[in-house]
Amino acid sequence: MNQPILELKNIKKVYPGVVALKNVSMKFYPGEVHAIVGENGAGKSTFIKTITGAIQPTEGKIFFEGKEIVNNNPIKSLSLGITAIYQEFNLIPYLSVAENIYYGRFPQKFGFVDYKTMYKNAKKVLDWLGIDINPKTIVKDLSVGYQQIVEIAKSISMNSRVLIMDEPSAPLTNNELKYLFNVVKKLTQQGVAIIYISHRMEEIFDLCHKVTVFRDGEYIKTMNVADTNKNDLFALMVNRKLNDNFPNRNYTPQEVVLEVEGLTTSKVSDISFKLHKGEILGFAGLVGAGRTEIALAIYGADKVRSGSITLKGKRIINKSPAQAIKNGIALIPEDRKKFGALMNMTIKENISYSMLKKIAWKFGIIKANFEKKTANEYKDVLSIKTPSINQKVINLSGGNQQKVILARCMFTDCEILIFDEPTRGIDIGAKQEIYALMNSLTQQGKSIIIISSEMPELLGMADRILVVYNGKIAGELLKKDADQQTILKLASGCDGGTYEN
Ligand SMILES: Nc1ncnc2c1ncn2[C@@H]1O[C@H](COP(=O)(O)OP(=O)(O)OP(=O)(O)O)[C@@H](O)[C@H]1O
Ligand SMILES: [Mg+2]
Known part of the structure; x- marks a missing residue:
């Protein structure tokens, strides 16, 4: 556990008019679920896009197993086993589940796509996930929750070593959430490092080992989840106290x-x-x-x-x-x-x-x-x-x-x-x-x-x-x-x- 699988040093990202990340340094370890929390616009997604090479940082360095990733890009990070489920889904709605999972790397036979193998492999991944979706189903016909599962299946099929999830739970209901948690636990047991972004506090405490707070593009603090609580996290995120109440409604039935x-x-x-x-x-x-x-x-x-x-x-x-x-x-x-x-x-x-x-x-x-x-x-x-x-x-x-x-x-x-x-x-x-x-x-x-x-x-x-x-x-x-x-x-x-x- 002592050797980080992924380390970021002094990451800075500037957009016109916005400093999205200011000098962020972090380490991630195998088998750990590490949450990143912060208000909308705090820089969480920018940070993970930097890790996957989807965007280039203005300054800073990234190390994988101690070795610097030079000129990072999505193909390079994927080849190292860094996979991500983005906040905005990346599935192609008119393709099947299997085609989405293996998109860009279809199994081939005599120069043609080997559909039989592709469906078989997809089925294996879905089975491992314990989910009963037909690999031939067209993605647009699935509910948002199921589409999310296909995203996870896609990541897993790429032999992920670092799996980044940007609000994976947002479209899920309670039962699906339990299911997602089981999958995450299963992955950590295999030594995968998980980076988990969520606005739902309960999840941080149910699932994650560590939590890091971002505020206005700045790294604020990393803590063991066991050593903190919801109120403290909220205070770090927004610099004020949490008001947990719903507005007082005194509704009397009308027409x-x-x-x-x-x-x-x-x-x-x-x-x-x-x-x-x-x-x-x-x-x-x-x-x-x-x-x-x-x-x-x-x-x-x-x-x-x-x-x-x-x-x-x-x-x-x-x-x-x-x-x-x-x-x-x-x-x-x-x-x-x-x-x-x-x-x-x-x-x-x-x-x-x-x-x-x-x-x-x-x-x-x-x-x-x-x-x-x-x-x-x-x-x-x-x-x-x-x-x-x-x-x-x-x-x-x-x-x-x-x-x-x-x-x-x-x-x-x-x-x-x-x-x-x-x-x-x-x-x-x-x-x-x-x-x-x-x-x-x-x-x-x-x-x-x-x-x-x-x-x-x-x-x-x-x-x-x-x-x-x-x-x-x-x-x-x-x-x-x-x-x-x-x-x-x-x-x-x-x-x-x-x-x-
Ligand atoms: N392509 C871009 N051009 C200009 N500004 C951008 C761009 N992408 C992100 N930003 C800005 O960078 C800041 C950080 O955005 P980011 O998407 O990382 O936030 P976030 O923490 O993921 O928020 P959320 O919880 O809403 O997803 C925001 O102020 C955003 O407006
Ligand atoms: Mg985001």
Whole structure:
């Protein structure tokens, strides 16, 4: 354990207007899970991209087993067994699971891709992971959670010695998380060094041996996990004390604004529920249970086979998201990369995009001052870390990209907001800002549906919780009757819970 497998010395990375990393030195050891924590934009992803050679540091050196890696690049680091699962998934949606695992290194036979061997090998890796996915499945047909597993399978198949995971747990639900933990433990037993980035504190304490705090691109401190606690970590991350509370909600039921009856699509069936004015309605369930699919159907992004949607007493049919928004229903999607941000546009443009009517003059000229003011307001409220609102979204850290999309959706005139995993990848400080914002939106008379895999978030925010299992609503709980155990029971079809559903 004394010899680090990987060492970084004095790493610095400068982008125009931003010093993303300032003189960071760290060591990583075989068989250890080493967490890196810090606020959105603290420099975590930049640090790991430096290790994999995806970006070049402005200054600094990297050593693998004591030997310097000169002119690091992704191919070189891979050949040493440094693999990474990035925050943004890197799978190719239209290829199969096996093709993704072996992409760029397909087994060959007589100059052709040897599919038989490829499927067989992929199956072996998936079996080792203890997961029942057909290697021929097209990746886009898998849930986000399963896609994550394919990413892991890909890393493992490359004989990883250092495995970097940038928020691997973000799309996973509780059961999947347990599964991920087992895989990580299995890998450490084989002497793999794991670098683990997460915004979920519990995971750090359940899984990791060491934890390092980054703040504003600076290395702050490395500690043994056993010697620290959540409050201390938070204080190091943000330089202030943790306020763990959810906003105080005293919701009294008001009139029904949305009524869904017998909604059926290819993925969900016979969904009926009511949403009231000013209410926060939570959707609980396992990955693949159908929560997102219900939202997509209401939002006009998925074909409705039968059933009805009634908005303030009027039957509506949303044939497209554009129509849903016109009807006053907005969705903040789970897969924000795919639906959400206009990556090559600026923060300002992204925020104003959804409300062009509000900010455009009669003749289509943007009210520049109003646009700027609003964008700056949201930047402050959600503490979007950037030198300027004229920065392109693609240049922001993962969490800050999320905040831009949230800001965009919150800025619409829509009365019904559907949030699918709103705080995934968002640091704990900003999470609380988002909860407060949701609360104030409902006080303004808006109604919210929140889909979340984070139990404390649902229990803390929702006035009522619907539990979805297998494409159907398995139960309804009022805030006062809801607890983790009851939800999990319903979410797993009352049979004690299995990983697959
Ligand atoms: N290509 C780029 N151009 C300009 N600035 C960048 C670029 N990539 C990252 N940055 C900036 O560097 C800083 C660190 O970003 P990084 O992605 O490393 O943060 P992070 O700690 O991973 O945050 P998160 O928790 O949100 O993922 C941020 O201020 C970000 O805006
Ligand atoms: Mg990041």
